[in-house]
Amino acid sequence: MTVDGGYGDIFGPQVPRTGDEGQTATFALASAAYRDNPVEEITKADNDWHQSTVKAGKVSLFRPNLGEAFSRAVVDRMLGSGRKPLIQSFGTEPQVVVEHCLAANNIRRDRDNRLSAVMVLCGLIFLPGLLVWLLVFAIRTNIDKRDDRRASALATTLLVAVGALAVIFLIRMPFTGFWAWYSRAAVILPVVGWVLARRICENTAKDLRGRWAGLLSGSNIGAKVPEAVPSSPRETAAEGLRQSLAKLSAEQQSNSVFYAGPKGILGMGTRWGSWQLAEDLRPADPAKEIHPFRSWDVIRSIHDQLRMLERGPLNTGGFPKASIRHWIVTPIGENAKAVSRPEGTDVEAYQVKSHAIQDICNKQQFGAGDRHYLGVQWTLWDGQLVITMLITVTVLHSTLRIEVTGHALGPVNGLFTTAPEAPSKEVTKSFKPWETRTVKLPLVTTNEVVRLAVRAPLTWYPPLLNWLGGSVALPEPFGLRHAWADQPWRHRFMADDALRAATPVLRVVHAAALRTLEENGVDIEKFGVRSGFLSTAVQDASPRKADLYDA
Structure with missing residues (x-):
């Protein structure tokens, strides 16, 4: 971890700490913190189980957008x-994602502080005028939600009409003295x-869109989180x-995982295949008894042989280095909403x-309790694919x-791998109605400016803002x-x-x-x-x- 004197990129280039195998998936998830899509799009990324x-x-x-709701x-x-x-989160570094969420919150907090100052100086002091303009924009937003072109034209007409009334009000002021200037x-x-x-x-x-695009393009976009580096006791x-x-x-390095029935082992994915070898233990020499051994002895031998998977008789690439670990698996209900380590x-x-781990491997093979599995895991495709083969001996x-x-x-859902696009729309050419042209739109719309300005003073207390505008569970x-x-x-x-x-893997396990x-x-x-x-x-x-x- 690198720290510069100016509180720059406090955590340095956010490269996953286990190597570069998790870069794509990690940065794709982290990019969600900087997005400005509608918040409802998060549900499009859900899978069958979650x-x-x-x-x-x-x-x-007061509604949030996707980045605001996701990062919060x-x-x-x-971290709560x-x-x-x-x-x-196998195949990713969750700390990197959280650091980017914190950095995105900091960027928005700085923006909201400036917007709050503008709201106080130009809004709250002149509250009657602010309320009238907010009412107009609220009505315009509700009308503009419709897909009908006439509704959009009506919304624009409403804003123009109110603007004309405001000009008339300024010219033919019904007040005099202080109240005239205040009005x-x-x-x-x-x-x-x-x-x-x-x-x-x-x-x-x-700034946010630049970081969004930078993460997806593989740039070393650092997360600025100065509040995570204490400068004094x-x-x-x-x-x-x-x-x-x-x-x-x-917790990311824990060797305890959870089996949720048809959902599979949480974090490893569903179980797609199973192969079982079961035979009676008979002595090779009828005159002698079997030398006593335990399940752990077989598992240890398998563990040693699995380390040789990356080697082969031919120089043709093959398996990359695998992660081989002993896992303690705890069963939970399919619809359980929480786990207990x-x-x-x-x-x-x-x-x-x-x-x-050895006691569980040797003794807890039937009935209630946790179970032991030996796992060999590969993180491939820049973290987009996690393959896990689990072995158990009973x-x-x-x-x-x-x-x-x-x-x-x-892989992570495609929602997280889409790059930002400049807002635009196609319009019909004036003198060639059979042709269209692309027109660039403002990066921030009028409604978006109003939404952000109204939310800004309330960001100091997120529970109230979540109650007013909504949130993501x-x-x-x-x-x-x-x-x-x-x-x-x-x-x-x-x-x-x-x-x-x-x-x-199956052949190495059986041979060992x-x-x-x-x-x-x-x-x-x-x-x-x-076999x-x-x-x-x-x-x-x-x-x-x-x-x-x-069944």
Whole structure:
């Protein structure tokens, strides 16, 4: 982490800390903090399992746009005091996304401070005139919402008519003395304030859109979050924010995950394939007994062999380096709205300790409780595809079962990868009605300036602003990556990568397990035959809904 003396890009170029494999997905999600689309578009990014909710406000004039609602909701959910546990965002760096949300909030807060000063000087002091102009704009906005061209023309006519009445009022003033000058100011200064507000809004919009475009193009757009760097021990707020960001990073590295039935393992995607090898444990020599061993011994042997996946007899590329970890999987309800991470002496900094992992692997194989899985995971396509193969070994009576399952998490929804476009519309040419031309529109519309100016004085108290204008309720249990992930099967090469990973992983797992069984005096003939059958079947792998049982 780099810190410059002028509080520039405090966190430096926001490159994901685990390498560059998560750059595209991370920056795509971070770009949502700078967007100015309608807030309702967030629901278009929802998938079959996780849905966002747009809560309507009391007054449409105070409604937020997508970037305002998204950045506020993400910061509150991921850094708020007493927040509920989060789901890991595999393939992305959630801290980077949160830092950009904080930076976007800071940019808007600076804009709102300037707009608030304009509102006080040109609006609140001349409240009667301000209220009249706001009423006119509110009526114009409601009329302009209709798609009918006549409605749009009527809205423009209304504004022109009110402007004409204002001019007549100024010329034929019914008051004299102080009230005459006050009335003139009440008519003119709100318009002057609107002109100043428009310039402020346009400058900020250019900055936000520049960052939006920069993130999607791969530029090193840094998040400016000076309030997360304490300059003295007495800055408790800055220290609290720094600790919250550190807590977020620690939870991202947790080895505890949650299985939500048909939704699969949250953060890893749905289970699309399952292959099971189960045979009886018989001694290779009838005169001798099997040498005692545990499930952990088989898992440890598989773990060592999986490290060799990136090596091959031919120099043809192949697997990149994989992440191989032991996972503790907790079952939750399909429609559960919250999760609870393991606690106690066996857990430290969200990590289940090694001795507890071994106990769960060896003992908790039937009935209630958490389960152990060994996972090999690849983050591909710049974080847009996360492939996870999970292995579990169980022994019930004299039957040993080795199960390999495939999970895949697809790319983030296309909403997050769309670049900003300059506002424009096509109009018919005056002398050639059979032809059209493109006309550039203002970056910030009249209605948008009014909306931002009205919201500005209330941004100091977000709960009131959310009540008046509305907000976004994020899908729970919440994790940045899986909440807006699409299925990978619509992308040909992503689907191929997911399917191709199954065969070599399955064969390595079986080879390592059979070697351990043979070393411990187990007759592996039936295991070998069964492994051969599975090795043949896995070559015809096809994605299916493995968690939807036809029962």
